[in-house]
Amino acid sequence: MxxxxxxxxxxxxxxxxxxxxxxxxxxxxxxxxxxxxxxxxxxxxxxxxxxxxxxxxxxxxxxxxxxxxxxxxxxxxxxxxxxxxxxxxxxxxxxxxxxxxxxxxxxxxxxVISFIPEDIEIIIGNPSVRRGFFNYEISQTKNIYLKTLVDFEKILKTRNKLIKERKTNKELYHIYNEKFIEEGSKIILMRKEYVKNISRLLNLNYRKLFDANSELRLKYDSFIDNIDKMTLEEIKEKFREETVKKHDREKRYGYTLVGPQKEDFVFELNGKNAKAFSSQGEKKSIIFSLKIAEIDMLIKEKNxxxxxxxxxxxxxxxxxxxxxxxxxxxxxxxxxxxxxxxxxxxxxxxxxxxxxxxxxxx
Ligand SMILES: Nc1ncnc2c1ncn2[C@@H]1O[C@H](COP(=O)(O)OP(=O)(O)OP(=O)(O)O)[C@@H](O)[C@H]1O
Ligand SMILES: [Mg+2]
The missing domain is CATH 3.40.50.300 (P-loop containing nucleotide triphosphate hydrolases)
Incomplete structure (x- = not known):
């Protein structure tokens, strides 16, 4: 363009x-x-x-x-x-x-893809910065991701409200809980696939542009363990199990404790979390490689x-x-x-x- x-x-x-x-x-x-x-x-x-x-x-x-x-x-x-x-x-x-x-x-x-000094926050900031960033990036390549996310956020709001008002034994709560699991699982599946693709490109770019001897990975820190090979159905099943497990705690706290709104993404340079261990220069190079990988993703997904x-x-x-x-x-x-x-x-x-x-x- x-x-x-x-x-x-x-x-x-x-x-x-x-x-x-x-x-x-x-x-x-x-x-x-x-x-x-x-x-x-x-x-x-x-x-x-x-x-x-x-x-x-x-x-x-x-x-x-x-x-x-x-x-x-x-x-x-x-x-x-x-x-x-x-x-x-x-x-x-x-x-x-x-x-x-x-x-x-x-x-x-x-x-558009931007590369600005403040982008370092993607590594050093809190998980919500990374979720915001990846939500936006996945949306750019997949319009359906944004639509699912918008639906999910509305459902989450209602689910929270129903928990807070102690209505979790009502029919309405069960309807919303099903939708919550359904849309949440789709988000998790799309995030998982995106991370898999971008992580490979990220590593290639980092090695090509900055250091051929390094290994850079992006890891998806989902609230569901070992999701790498899971299908949508399997994710849903695990998701449901987690909601059951946390149900009593949710009632005590008065809001939702599981779901994609709680997840994180981790950059690992040579097996170490970049947030904690990488130098300033390495962090900048990681972000730049990430942005270049975004270009590759856009070319791949949207040509x-x-x-x-x-x-x-x-x-x-x-x-x-x-x-x-x-x-x-x-x-x-x-x-x-x-x-x-x-x-x-x-x-x-x-x-x-x-x-x-x-x-x-x-
Ligand atoms: N809404 C606004 N209306 C008018 N001026 C604004 C507004 N917001 C910011 N500014 C002013 O615009 C100026 C230019 O800001 P900008 O960040 O674009 O500068 P810059 O050329 O990138 O500078 P630097 O080299 O320091 O990064 C600043 O002096 C700022 O105070
Ligand atoms: Mg400036």
């Missing part, structure tokens, strides 16, 4: 402007605090309706304004499309080719090459690694947006940002 154009209206500190992009490389450079990260954040927002650096999307709207609009046009394998988000006073409206669209059908149309965003490239890599990484993107024909405080010597479009003003030099 190639993002051809972006239009901004009241996005953070950036001026309202239409910007054209290079199909291969776009370097966004300028001094600290001028709006470089904001520009790639706008691309990310256009694709996902979210920010990569805050949960509070309201912060994206320029100070003193209430409405933000981003609009973009891109080329993909099949066709060209225009997409837009109109974000007005907490309400987001999504448009594809000028038609209003539900979020669930909007997300995944333009695929589409995503757009790649790298924030603050110099803070990650030395000169040699930087060049080998840029070559990697070039060979794979991946459109890149890279921010840097230096005007790097690379081919492509160079966009200079100064106090929110967006200036191209050609």
């Amino acid at each position: 190639k993002l051809k154009q972006l239009s901004l209206n009241n996005f953070r500190c950036l001026e309202n402007k239409k910007i054209e992009f290079d199909p291969d490389f776009n370097l966004i450079y300028g001094k600290n605090g001028q709006g470089k990260t904001s520009l790639i954040e706008a691309v990310y927002f256009l694709a996902t309706g979210k920010s990569f650096r805050t949960k509070k999307v309201k912060e994206l709207t320029s100070y003193d304004k209430i409405r933000t609009i981003v609009y973009g046009s891109f080329e993909s394998k099949l066709s060209g499309k225009t997409i837009a988000i109109d974000f007005n006073n907490d309400k987001k409206e999504y448009y594809v080719d000028k038609n209003k669209t539900k979020y669930i059908d909007y997300v995944g149309i333009l695929n 589409e090459i995503p757009v790649f965003l790298i924030d603050d490239i110099s803070s990650y890599f030395d000169e040699i690694r930087k060049n080998s990484i840029l070559n990697y993107f070039k060979n794979k024909n991946i459109q890149c947006f890279i921010t840097s405080t230096e005007k790097l010597d690379i081919e492509g479009k160079k966009i200079y940002i100064d106090k929110g003003r967006i200036l191209s030099d050609e």
Whole structure:
């Protein structure tokens, strides 16, 4: 996929402007605090309706304004499309080719993968960070995952409510409990398959780009033991057993104690948990390999090459690694947006940002 154009209206500190992009490389450079990260954040927002650096999307709207609009046009394998988000006073409206669209059908149309300094949280943060990350990534490759997850979360909420109100002997609870097991098991199966595939790619990339002698794995820490070879039916059966086992405790605590909302993912470098044992540089390399593996997954599942965003490239890599990484993107024909405080010597479009003003030099 190639993002051809972006239009901004009241996005953070950036001026309202239409910007054209290079199909291969776009370097966004300028001094600290001028709006470089904001520009790639706008691309990310256009694709996902979210920010990569805050949960509070309201912060994206320029100070003193209430409405933000981003609009973009891109080329993909099949066709060209225009997409837009109109974000007005907490309400987001999504448009594809000028038609209003539900979020669930909007997300995944333009695929982006971002690599930002804060991504280190995927390793060092708590399990909910990893669940959030993988939920989003699996959704990008499998729309059905997102639909199942949305259903599951609604069911979980009701199940919690019924437990809290001490209604677990009621017919309604049993109906919800069955649905909970059914949808939860589907999530577990999809997570398990995803982790299996991505772990292999992760290891290949890490060895190719960073250290040929290392072994990197992603492990799925499910609340069900030994799920590697289990079928959906077997997962359901185990899941049911767990709910029975925990039933009395759940009644005492007043909420759900089992399920995919309690799981985790573990990165293991040479057999050791990266969160506890890997160095800063190793952690950055793990995350980068992960992001590259996401590209491979998207190509495999959707036959589409995503757009790649790298924030603050110099803070990650030395000169040699930087060049080998840029070559990697070039060979794979991946459109890149890279921010840097230096005007790097690379081919492509160079966009200079100064106090929110967006200036191209050609
Ligand atoms: N909603 C907003 N409206 C207006 N300005 C904002 C808003 N949110 C943040 N800013 C300001 O935008 C400026 C640019 O932020 P940004 O993170 O994009 O800079 P940057 O060029 O990436 O800097 P650095 O090189 O330090 O990473 C900051 O000074 C910030 O205070
Ligand atoms: Mg920045």
